[in-house]
Amino acid sequence: MFDIGQNDLAGAFYSKTFDQIVASIPNILVEFETGIKKLHDQGARNFWIHNTGPLGCLTQNVLKFGSDPSKLDELGMCDFMLSRKKLQGQHSDSNITYVDIYTIKSNLIANYSRYGFEQPIMACCGYGGPPLNYDRRIVCGQTKVLDGTSVTAQACNDSTEYVNWDGIHYSEAANQYISSQILTGKFSDPPFADKMPFLLNLKF
Template sequence: MLQEELLIQEGILFDPSSVEEESDIEDLTLQAISSLQAAMEKLTATVDELKGENSILKAKVDASMESLFYKGAENRSIFQNMVSVDAMDLPFLNAYLDSLGLPNFRKGSNFAAAAATILPATASSLCPFSFGVQVSQFLRFKARALELIAKGRKFDKYVPDENIFEKGLYMFDIGQNDLAGAFYSKTLDQILASIPTILLELEKGIKNLYDQGARYFWIHNTGPLGCLPQNIAKFGTDSSKLDGLGCVSSHNQAAKTFNLQLRALCTKLQGQYPDSNVTYVDIFTIKSSLIANYSRYGFEQPIMACCGYGGPPLNYDSRVSCGETKTFNGTTITAKACNDSSEYISWDGIHYTETANQYVASQILTGKYSDPPFSDKMPFLLKLKF
């Protein structure tokens, strides 16, 4: 059964600010990266914890932890602390289900959800918003936006223009929960055998979006699942099951197999739809390199969580999440944050720290990990510490 703590945000982001002209094909990916803050809303689940857009995550954050993320009273998210959104001149995307206040979808919408999977949700799933549901939500969003546009210009400042649905960038980061969750009930061979079915569901959703006018797709592969303290604590108690980095071999094997087939799918889609642009981003290599060479980038702890309970080597206890205090057998324990999260790659055993995500972002920005690769002639290329 999928553990309660596995709350990686996964799904679709729609960003219409990415493409200004249809003829600007070469610059598509450059402009796509200019909306990287949207992608990082997915890479860092804490963003929605702090913005209150995801009740599952929000309920697991202790108020005492807010000082680690809020800079003054500006309600800034983690990625804004890493890379200035002002330098990119782009806003954060409102969640599709954010009905409070007056959400502005002019620049796009976030359909991602914590613990989402590609495969349809079941009765035991933590999140009902699987990939197919997110696609359906987008289609509803588009239909409703077009209805509002037809009513007159008074809604123009809240919803995208009609032609933006073709010019916009569709960003995907999903699949990790399908793999990681499966290990609680299936063997490695069974999981490997299920990957084509998982990707068939992804392909169906992407084709559905294409049929609705989407042309620009930005697709992340999955990271080294076996290097997450959560998975090591559960599946890595036998040292023979760990690789040279101390990560669970089976989980990383599943991730690599998934990524190989995902890359093949991206190539297939590009061939089937020559008028589209399908960009595959190798997150696995970026994160694996970070873990293997952690000291080179100023980190002290490649695996151990900053915020958790239990101390070395993992500082992770599935019974108590970051910021929580619980009592077991008469003993009260608290999962506290470390003194300096910048020394750690893992924040809470599941998600990366701000500094680690800054490294990941900086590597994505190089364009070296994208297929097809993109130029480094980025109009706003930021000089990050890495």
């Protein structure tokens, strides 16, 4: 199973400009495809591949790129995304299931109040207060001297109200929603509703 970690991608992108990020995407996709081919060459035949979530919605990226209103969409998110590309016909002897995490997470952020959340972008555990509660100099749980004052990046009172946990990871409540949507099979290509009894019995 491949789960493309959006926090790892976001971390790598944080030192780049917007144009550099866009330019790097084709090479990243080639690397993923090369890795899949190598596993196929070694005998792998069953693949469950997730795409990544909307990186422009992460608090970290809104802080970096969001100073320019022209780069924000109607939800206050940075208006860029990773290309979504699936493997089609490259390995005809394999079972490849593609899971569209991007759509699930985008829907959650766009309709957060419908699913019981109050904050779609602001981090629960961070420092700085609204609107983002995120300061790249201090991570969740850390105590540090900033601008001559000792401060702590603390968690909010109720993390179930937040989609974002620490500026880059999703909260437990958000991940529960995301996993529930994965298990419907609706966001998989091909749909895997016929595999539900097996998947629901998996122990994590």
